[in-house]
Amino acid sequence: MGTARPTSINEIGDVEARLLERHYIGDRALATAIFLALKLDKPLFIEGEAGVGKTEAAKVMAEVLDARLIRLQCYEGIDLAHAVYEWNYPRQLLHIRLLDETQDRRAAEREIFSPEFLLRRPLLDAIDNDDAVPPVLLIDEIDRSDEEFEAFLLELLSDFQVSIPELGTIKAKRPPFVVITSNRTREVHDALKRRCLYHWIDYPNLEKEVEIVRARAPEAADGLAREVAALVQGLRGMDLYKVPGVAETLDWARSLAALGATRIDSSLVDATLGAALKYQEDLERVREKVPAMVEKARGA
Ligand SMILES: Nc1ncnc2c1ncn2[C@@H]1O[C@H](COP(=O)(O)OP(=O)(O)OP(=O)(O)O)[C@@H](O)[C@H]1O
Ligand SMILES: [Mg+2]
Numbered sequence: 030m031g032t033a034r035p036t037s038i039n040e041i042g043d044v045e046a047r048l049l050e051r052h053y054i055g056d057r058a059l060a061t062a063i064f065l066a067l068k069l070d071k072p073l074f075i076e077g078e079a080g081v082g083k084t085e086a087a088k089v090m091a092e093v094l095d096a097r098l099i100r101l102q103c104y105e106g107i108d109l110a111h112a113v114y115e116w117n118y119p120r121q122l123l124h125i126r127l128l129d130e131t132q133d134r135r136a137a138e139r140e141i142f143s144p145e146f147l148l149r150r151p152l153l154d155a156i157d158n159d160d161a162v163p164p165v166l167l168i169d170e171i172d173r174s175d176e177e178f179e180a181f182l183l184e185l186l187s188d189f190q191v192s193i194p195e196l197g198t199i200k201a202k203r204p205p206f207v208v209i210t211s212n213r214t215r216e217v218h219d220a221l222k223r224r225c226l227y228h229w230i231d232y233p234n235l236e237k238e239v240e241i242v243r244a245r246a247p248e249a250a251d252g253l254a255r256e257v258a259a260l261v262q263g264l265r266g267m268d269l270y271k272v273p274g275v276a277e278t279l280d281w282a283r284s285l286a287a288l289g290a291t292r293i294d295s296s297l298v299d300a301t302l303g304a305a306l307k308y309q310e311d312l313e314r315v316r317e318k319v320p321a322m323v324e325k326a327r328g329a
Contacts, residue, residue, distance in 0.1 A: 038064065038067060038093075040064070041057065041060050041061050041064045042060075043064075044060040044061075044063050044064045044067075044093075045057065045060040047093040048060065048086075048089060048093065050093075051089045051092055051093065052244040052245055053082070053085060053086065053089040053244075054233070054237055054240045054241045054244055055086070056237070058228065059086065059228055059230065062075075062226055062227075062228035063086075063090060065226055066206070066208075066225075066226050067206060069226070070204055071224070071225060071226050072186055072207035072208070072209055072224060072225040072226070073206075073207065073208050073209070073225060073226050073228060074209045074210075074211070074217075074221075074222055074225035074226065074227045074228070075087075075208060075209070075210045075211075075228050075229075075230060076210070076211045076212075076213050076227070076228075076229050076230070077210075077212075077213075077229055077230035077231065078212070078231075078232060078272075078274060079212055079271075079274045080273070080274020080275050080276040080277060081230045081231065081232060081233070081274055081275055082230060082241075082275055083210040083230055084167065084169055084210060086208065086230075087100075087165060087167040087169075087208035087210070088167070090165055090206065090208065091164075091165035091167075094162060094165060094206065095162055096160070096162040096163060096164050096165045096206065097158075097160055097162075097164040097165070098164065098165050098167060099151050099154055099155045099164045099165065099166050099167065099205070100151065100167045100169060101150075101151040101152060101166070101167065101168050101169065102169050102170065103168065103169060103170050103171050103172075103173045103174040103178070104170075104173050104174065105173055105174070105175065106175070107173075107174045107175075107178055108178065109181065110150075111150060112150050112151065112152050112178070112181075113150050113152045113153050113191055114147050114148060114149055114150055114153045114191075114193060115147075115148045115150065116142070116146060116147065116148070117146045117147065117148050120146055121141040121146050124137075124140070124141055124146070125137060125141065142195035142196070143196075144196065147193075147196075151166070152166075152185060152191065153191055153199070155201075155205040155207075156185075156189055156190065156191055156199060156200070156201040156205070157191075157199045157201070163201075163203045163204060163205050163206060164205045164206075165205060165206045165207075165208065166205040166206070166207045166208070167208050167210070168182065168207065168208070168209045168210070169210050170210060170211065170212060171209050171210065171211050171217055171221075172211040172212055172213060172214045172215050172217060173214070176218065179217065179218055179221055180218075182221060183218075183220055183221050183224065186207065186221070186224050186225075187224060188200070189201040189204040189205075207225075209221075209225060232265055232274075232275075233275065234262075235258055235259060235262050235329065238258040238261065238262065238275065238278060239254055239255050239258045241258075241275055241278070241279070242254040242257060242258055242278060242279060242282045245279050246279050246282040246283050246286065248283065248286045248287075249282040249283065249285065249286040250286070250291040250292075252291060252292055253282060253285055253286065253290060253291055253292060253293065254282055255329060256292065256293045256326045256327055256329065257278060257281050257282045257285065257293065257326075258278060258282075258329075259325070259326035259329035260281070260293070260298065260305075260322055260323070260326045261273050261277065261278045261281070261305060262329075263322050263325060263326065264305060264306070264315065264322075267314070267315070268314075269306070269308075269311045269314065269315075270308045270310055270311050271306070271307060271308055271311065273305040273306065277304060277305045277306075278305070280304040280305070281301060281304040281305045283304075284301045284304045285297060285301055288300075288301070292327070293323055293326060293327065294323060295319050295320045295323050298319050298322070298323055299316065299319050302315065302316070302319075
């Protein structure tokens with residue numbers, strides 16, 4: 030299809046630079062995946078642990094492309110009425126009631142199945158719109174939806190069209206840039222993955238995480254940013270119920286900065302542990318190790 034996009038993304042480096050401008054610390058591999066997804070007009074399937082920046086990548090791409098972000102948050106039981114369209118029954122009923130006896134019933138029926146009575150949900154909106162730039166369609170956390178819904182998406186993503194029995198088939202003039210994310214709580218079907226380019230976002234290493242904190246929590250002093258990132262890196266190596274993601278690192282750095290800290294110490298870390306750990310069992314397990322962790326992080 031090769032849609033022309035009114036942005037000057039001509040090479041992978043352009044993607045890298047644009048992400049950085051918006052304080053998103055990506056790496057070459059992610060920039061390459063985004064670049065190719067744009068060039069080939071293919072959906073980008075991003076998988077990774079919780080809080081590694083999957084959703085944020087899509088949001089930032091909408092800004093980069095100066096496109097509207099259309100977000101479909103998936104959940105168990107999501108169906109076409111919530112994802113694509115639904116007829117506005119109350120409004121249709123009201124319309125029929127207001128007709129007087131003399132009016133032609135058949136004409137009225139045709140009328141109430143016109144676009145005016147349609148409740149447009151994200152997927153329809155992504156396909157049928159007058160946006161100057163094709164929107165970014167974020168299908169977030171697809172692993173939460175069920176397989177039936179996935180099968181429907183498969184169809185939609187191959188043709189970028191939706192069929193509404195009363196109205197006919199609606200096809201996208203220009204396909205949206207599609208980003209699909211998954212936390213991998215279950216495997217997504219191969220057939221769906223096959224239609225996409227795939228990218229796995231790992232937890233960042235220490236250097237990258239420090240960069241993320243500097244970009245997103247500039248109120249944290251340089252030394253603090255580094256120490257918090259090092260603490261979190263340490264926590265990720267522990268056997269915890271739920272290890273912290275990048276979102277937690279940022280919360281932790283912001284919390285400590287809000288307390289006026291420019292370095293960490295055991296009592297500060299102990300007092301703010303809830304920014305990083307959200308399970309009582311994890312808190313207990315970590316608390317006794319705080320002094321050793323702090324010492325190690327201060328040397329990082
Ligand atoms: N590489 C990055 N550069 C800048 N900020 C980042 C990066 N990675 C994560 N973040 C920040 O971390 C937070 C969590 O990111 P996000 O919500 O995108 O994670 P996610 O992978 O979608 O997580 P979940 O699976 O829980 O939905 C956001 O505030 C985001 O700004
Ligand atoms: Mg997310």
